[in-house]
Amino acid sequence: xxxxxxxxxxxxxxxxxxxxxxxxxxxxxxxxxxxxxxxxxxxxxxxxxxxxxxxxxxxxxxxxxxxxxxxxxxxxxxxxxxxxxxxxxxxxxxxxxxxxxxxxxxxxxxxxxxxxxxxxxxxxxxxxxxxxxxxxxxxxxxxxxxxxxxxxxxxxxxxxxxxxxxxxxxxxxxxxxxxxxxxxxxxxxxxxxxxxxxxxxxxxxxxxxxxxxxxxxxxxxxxxxxxxxxxxxxxxxxxxxxxxxxxxxxxxxxxxxxxxxxxxxxxxxxxxxxxxxxxxxxxxxxxxxxxxxxxxxxxxxxxxxxxxxxxxxxxxxxxxxxxxxxxxxx
Amino acid sequence: xxxxxxxxxxxxxxxxxxxxxxxxxxxxxxxxxxxxxxxxxxxxxxxxxxxxxxxxxxxxxxxxxxxxxxxxxxxxxxxxxxxxxxxxxxxxxxxxxxxxxxxxxxxxxxxxxxxxxxxxxxxxxxxxxxxxxxxxxxxxxxxxxxxxxxxxxxxxxxxxxxxxxxxxxxxxxxxxxxxxxxxxxxxxxxxxxxxxxxxxxxxxxxxxxxxxxxxxxxxxxxxxxxxxxxxxxxxxxxxxxxxxxxxxxxxxxxxxxxxxxxxxxxxxxxxx
Amino acid sequence: xxxxxxxxxxxxxxxxxxxxxxxxxxxxxxxxxxxxxxxxxxxxxxxxxxxxxxxxxxxxxxxxxxxxxxxxxxxxxxxxxxxxxxxxxxxxxxxxxxxxxxxxxxxxxxxxxxxxxxxxxxxxxxxxxxxxxxxxxxxxxxxxxxxxxxxxxxxxxxxxxxxxxxxxxxxxxxxxxxxxxxxxxxxxxxxxxxxxxxxxxxxxxxxxxxxxxxxxxxxxxxxxxxxxxxxxxxxxxxxxxxxxxxxxxxxxxxxxxxxxxxxxxxxxxxxxxxxxxxxxxxxxxxxxxxxxxxxxxxxxxxxxxxxxxxxxxxxxxxxxxxxxxxxxxxxxxxxxxxxxxxxxxxxxxxxxxxxxxxxxxxxxxxxxx
Numbered sequence: 001x002x003x004x005x006x007x008x009x010x011x012x013x014x015x016x017x018x019x020x021x022x023x024x025x026x027x028x029x030x031x032x033x034x035x036x037x038x039x040x041x042x043x044x045x046x047x048x049x050x051x052x053x054x055x056x057x058x059x060x061x062x063x064x065x066x067x068x069x070x071x072x073x074x075x076x077x078x079x080x081x082x083x084x085x086x087x088x089x090x091x092x093x094x095x096x097x098x099x100x101x102x103x104x105x106x107x108x109x110x111x112x113x114x115x116x117x118x119x120x121x122x123x124x125x126x127x128x129x130x131x132x133x134x135x136x137x138x139x140x141x142x143x144x145x146x147x148x149x150x151x152x153x154x155x156x157x158x159x160x161x162x163x164x165x166x167x168x169x170x171x172x173x174x175x176x177x178x179x180x181x182x183x184x185x186x187x188x189x190x191x192x193x194x195x196x197x198x199x200x201x202x203x204x205x206x207x208x209x210x211x212x213x214x215x216x217x218x219x220x221x222x223x224x225x226x227x228x229x230x231x232x233x234x235x236x237x238x239x240x241x242x243x244x245x246x247x248x249x250x251x252x253x254x255x256x257x258x259x260x261x262x263x264x265x266x267x268x269x270x271x272x273x274x275x276x277x278x279x280x281x282x283x284x285x286x287x288x289x290x291x292x293x294x295x296x297x298x299x300x301x302x303x304x305x306x307x308x309x310x311x312x313x314x315x316x317x318x319x320x321x322x323x324x325x326x327x328x329x330x
Numbered sequence: 331x332x333x334x335x336x337x338x339x340x341x342x343x344x345x346x347x348x349x350x351x352x353x354x355x356x357x358x359x360x361x362x363x364x365x366x367x368x369x370x371x372x373x374x375x376x377x378x379x380x381x382x383x384x385x386x387x388x389x390x391x392x393x394x395x396x397x398x399x400x401x402x403x404x405x406x407x408x409x410x411x412x413x414x415x416x417x418x419x420x421x422x423x424x425x426x427x428x429x430x431x432x433x434x435x436x437x438x439x440x441x442x443x444x445x446x447x448x449x450x451x452x453x454x455x456x457x458x459x460x461x462x463x464x465x466x467x468x469x470x471x472x473x474x475x476x477x478x479x480x481x482x483x484x485x486x487x488x489x490x491x492x493x494x495x496x497x498x499x500x501x502x503x504x505x506x507x508x509x510x511x512x513x514x515x516x517x518x519x520x521x522x523x524x525x526x527x528x529x530x531x532x533x534x535x536x537x538x539x540x541x542x543x544x545x546x547x548x549x550x551x552x553x554x555x556x557x558x559x560x561x562x563x564x565x566x567x568x569x570x571x572x573x574x575x576x577x578x579x580x581x582x583x584x585x586x587x588x589x590x591x592x593x594x595x596x597x598x599x600x601x602x
Numbered sequence: 603x604x605x606x607x608x609x610x611x612x613x614x615x616x617x618x619x620x621x622x623x624x625x626x627x628x629x630x631x632x633x634x635x636x637x638x639x640x641x642x643x644x645x646x647x648x649x650x651x652x653x654x655x656x657x658x659x660x661x662x663x664x665x666x667x668x669x670x671x672x673x674x675x676x677x678x679x680x681x682x683x684x685x686x687x688x689x690x691x692x693x694x695x696x697x698x699x700x701x702x703x704x705x706x707x708x709x710x711x712x713x714x715x716x717x718x719x720x721x722x723x724x725x726x727x728x729x730x731x732x733x734x735x736x737x738x739x740x741x742x743x744x745x746x747x748x749x750x751x752x753x754x755x756x757x758x759x760x761x762x763x764x765x766x767x768x769x770x771x772x773x774x775x776x777x778x779x780x781x782x783x784x785x786x787x788x789x790x791x792x793x794x795x796x797x798x799x800x801x802x803x804x805x806x807x808x809x810x811x812x813x814x815x816x817x818x819x820x821x822x823x824x825x826x827x828x829x830x831x832x833x834x835x836x837x838x839x840x841x842x843x844x845x846x847x848x849x850x851x852x853x854x855x856x857x858x859x860x861x862x863x864x865x866x867x868x869x870x871x872x873x874x875x876x877x878x879x880x881x882x883x884x885x886x887x888x889x890x891x892x893x894x895x896x897x898x899x900x901x902x903x904x905x906x907x908x909x910x911x912x913x914x915x916x917x918x919x920x921x922x923x924x925x926x927x928x929x930x931x932x933x934x935x936x937x938x939x940x941x942x943x944x945x946x947x948x949x950x951x952x953x954x955x956x957x958x959x960x961x962x963x964x965x966x967x968x969x970x971x
Contacts, residue, residue, distance in 0.1 A: 053822035054822055067499075092501045095500060099500075100495070102492040107491050107492045108491075109496075110493040110497075110510075110514075111515070113514075118493075121496070122499075124500075125500045125501035125506070126501055151597040153597065156914040156915060158914055171501075186849065186915055187677060187851070187890055187893055187894045188893050188911035188915070189677075189911075190893070191893040191894075195908055195910060199907075213823070215823075216896045216897060219896065219897070220896040254824065257826065259830075259853050259856040261851050261852040264855030264856040265879060269856065270827075270833075270834040270835075273827045273830065273831065274828050274830065274832075277827040
């Protein structure tokens, strides 16, 4: 990675705020700061992990990187081109560069569409002829080609996640963003999907942004990791640095609280795990669990809002969509 | 579509609806008698010459039932058609429109919802003259909010799914998303609403006819038959029972058919 | 409670002091079946559960002793949650259960027990902690009252003293300012706090058996570590038995002494945690442990692929006959079309089903090399 290379993803001072709905007629609505002043460069070919607990702002950040949400302030460039001040409709070019794999293997595939149509969606939207591409993609992700004419519900969670990967690969993107892609999967299937992601990232020379709450999964997949808490990135480092020698107290706390099979088999008890967690909590300045929880819940509301899921800051989101979509539909 | 399960409500409802449709079609080529006063005794019970008897004005009941099937279908199609064609797009628009605009649509919708359907029909009939079509357009307009509301709630769920986010990431605009994802996923709700509204429209037509604002005298209608029978109910109950049964068959048929169609169209119910 | 049997009353009056309760348990009820270990709290024997023609659980047999913490691991569709629900008598309508579920040497099987009998046992003799604490609490009732209610339901304790005890219990599950928590509604608490409240309710009557169904899956890791400790210490203090359901091998190894591995509605392997997860015998357990081992494979230079189990977990009722794992197993032979017999592994005080496996080609057999 040379100094002059254009980063695949570049964030500069990115902030995202949501307004909470007013609870009284006279009061001013509270503001939730979902992402605070995030600056980050992700180089082409890098496998970048984003770790945080629920409400850390990682989902909001990911939506902004994917052009599904816009920052309140700050700049986001994908391969040198700005996306922070563009409406969703003007980001068509972005879709050939960056694609997403979602968390929920059922919810991310339209139950009324056949697999063929689902995988063809990015092609149809870009006006790319599909040719034999659907079958090639299905084979690439380890599915048989007769899957094409079936519906999502006819597949298991792992198979659906393979289909999601095939869809993401359809427009030949340079960047793959994966949002908790294995957290809804069974252990035996999780390994298959992680191997698949590994394989396609290498095979297609992709830049990977991998978001997860599971530290060990991120450790397995990524070269470099950022830890988020309450909207801020508290620590960034290579996977080795971060896991072997965490600098920030919060990173230490996260690592301390993960139960590990090897330790447990060697006799580590729940009491010992809790003691280690409490010691780390004291180190990170949190008074007790309640502090941690309050922080997390606040952020979780912000994340829910960013998802547009009828969450608290819906007002703000709708405002954005107005500008984005008014031209076509309104 | 291979593998799709034909379900019992679909078959039973479909047969009942088919019965109504056949009656309407038969009436175009054949009726036992003409629809007019016949030189025969009034209020005959069912007999060999008049299979379903005659009414207070000595008209053949079977003839009226067959001709009335046309009115019934016409009434349902007009009212539900108007309501669905306007209500569904309005609901999707409201769901996908941001902030104030979407809210404005729904508030307008609420006002319309608060307006009694029959009152609207009476207003329309007074302004534009009576007649089945005018009355049913009014009923249809009054039913728009029901469709808009149910479509919006379904559409809101759909646009918050990850597959819609995936579609946006794929590069689709809102119109494509509305067409490819939202509309197919709210059809089940719309079908159920349509079957309920169809039944309501049939009953509304009967009520309006009674008030002299729906189907005019001299045009056959099951609702009209039912209402005309009420003064002679004690001595000629068949005059109420027969059109009542016809209405029940149509209403039940459309409700069952709606339920069955919704399940039939749901790919999730297709065998694994 | 309108009808109380003499033994019920005796237990009710034993109060909420754990040591006192433990003492009263020593004298086994006279109707205890002969030959049964008085230490055994829960016995499940030949439990079958089916929905229509689809059988979901096959011949599930295990027992849990006093003070023993037993884990139940498996993937979705393995039947682990169904087992817990059958034990608690909470199977939904349309599910038929056969076999025996006996609690603390009571004569009659709990399967098919009347709802009124089950509701006397649930919340007092056995309690459950669910995955989603929000749905386990009544959103319209203050937390303190919900804790107090479970106590007044099962004993003659009056309202006021129950309220006082509720606050004490909330204090014991580590909630800061328990009096304030008692006055709040569930939605005013965080996820971790809510799960603590659920734990307080479950432990309120010092149950003989605590069933936990993925109690920390919805929580963040930090909170998970603390809640796990709370559950384990609560169970230890009361010398209660615990059945802990999870899909997380590291969690089960941290929390439990013994583990049951379920796949396709059957228990395929059981035994002490160190044996089963450290040195698995069944090919499924072996695959599961290998597939979840992210740490080991990362240390390999050049990032070797993870070990996987081929194929997918079949949908319920679509598992093969004979060995349920044979269609995904690299070692399967013709022999596996028959149901593999249970092979006990070592001696265990809780009987031969406490430790063993059901596999024709266990790890270390000749075909391995």
